[in-house]
Amino acid sequence: MNKTARINRINRLYDRLFAAAGLLATLVGLAVLLVLLMDVLFDGASRLNYQFLTSYPSRKPEEAGILSAWVGTVWVMALTGLIAFPLGVAAATYLEEYGRKSRLNEFIEINIANLAGVPSIIYGLLGLELFVRLLGLQRSVLAGALTLTLVVLPVVIISTREALRAVPQSIREASYALGADKWQTVREQVIPAAMPGIMSGVILAMSRAIGESAPLITIGALTYIAFLPTSPISTEFPFISLKGLFEDFTVLPIQIFNWVSRPQKGFSENSAAGIIVLLAIALFMNGLAIFLRRRFAKRVRW
């Protein structure tokens, strides 16, 4: 009797110890994140001013800025979104709404799951050979955006499928009952109902892509750019220009990488300031995605 009581006590002690260890382990990551944010703010906040946002990179750290980097990031991200969104949603729609259980479809599914796990630098090698060399796009904005499209596409497809799957069958059946065909049902009912979920997934994918530098370095994106791509809108005829797509570019994470690699203290301060900007954008997008998902989950109950 006494022995059982002792064993019970020891077991309960283990239980409590583990609960404490578990909480600690869960908080380690968050604690590190906090330290990281403080470190970056401490190092970079003093460099963050108007001049920093509106200057080109320079050999003198105090004159350097991230103008070409953030404009390049906006260009590449906008283009990536424009290509990846329709392509990803179309692929997900096929797999979720049209695809029957066949060998081929199962193969496509395994393939997408596998693509999501391919290191992003491998996409860089594909982009280098395919877009930069074979299609002759050189190291342009377009080549960069196409490469990043390949990186984010599996994520967009997977999250879109989840959003489509969450739309209840009864919505589709109601639509068919009213005489709509498959495409009408998908276009008018299913996709609009899944839209918040789709958007949340796409924004999440883009918030990852914005911090990607390895594949862009691999296709040869430059680290020193002292000009901006030609603006897509001009005051002269024909008012729209696609020239910018074919010009050299750099992006924020590459600029940061370039500055981190230099020994002078001024440059590491610059990289910290660049990181503040990059983190602000990435975390904002991430927050927006989580907000959309939550609101959607709360408001609509099937």
Place this chain on the structure above:
Amino acid sequence: MARRVTRKGLRRAKVKLIEGALFLSALFSVLVTAGIVAVLFFETAEFFKEVPILDFLTDSQWTPLFADKHFGILSLFAGTFLTTAIAMAVALPIGLISAIYLSEYASLGVRSTIKPALEVLAAVPTVVYGYFALLFVTPLLQRLIPDLSGFNSLSPGIVMGIMIIPIVSSLSEDAMHAIPMSLREGALALGATRFQVATRVVLPGALSGVAASFILGISRAVGETMVVAIAAGQQPRLTLNPLVPIETVTAYIVQVSLGDTPTGTIEFKTIFAAGMSLFVVTFVLNIFSYLLKRRFREVYE
């Protein structure tokens, strides 16, 4: 009547056309994989025309950028292995304990606050973690270990491990969550503590799912690029010493890409040979993880 038939036919053609277009979009992903394999295979074949495979696999030095060229991929994989092992020594225990806590101990309120917060960890760009490893963690560690050089595998390994915790913990937790409540209730009714339920009922049941998350974590660490490119150095060497500069497969690809290496040269081909090796390793890991996950799903869903 005839008009109605053609309109119906038109509509049917349109439906077929749309389905075809959607199918092509889905098929596009297969083309991407084919493209990756083709590009890597082609350039690697070119590479092996100049470098014997045996040298590639057994030479202990990797110096394609020097006058005295050696092409032993092992010294790059030694760097990858070292950083990955250190990252996993951090991510696996912490991720697993955290998963058990979130799945078996945490209240619903704690779970729903902490999980999105952990997701933020995954949203931080890797170049930021590289900065953190080089300029914060390394100087910090140097106070404890004076022998630690400015570039090393220890510091980026640890930082990578922290970065991977959310992957391991979230996927392991999903697996544990799928274990039916009745199993837990049975054990609790027999007088087991939550700890005993977690380690003797839930964990064994979720094992293949947990293993899948571990393998995915390893695959992520092997393919991680910017953290090691920034903080681990550019000196390929066959070592298990975590205190000295090394170079990983991924960091080597970055190093060559930054320089202006003309296409067609042997230096240029080396990045595809290195990429091919990397792709094969992560591919095997990913497939293994996928199969484990699927087996787990077959048991419980």
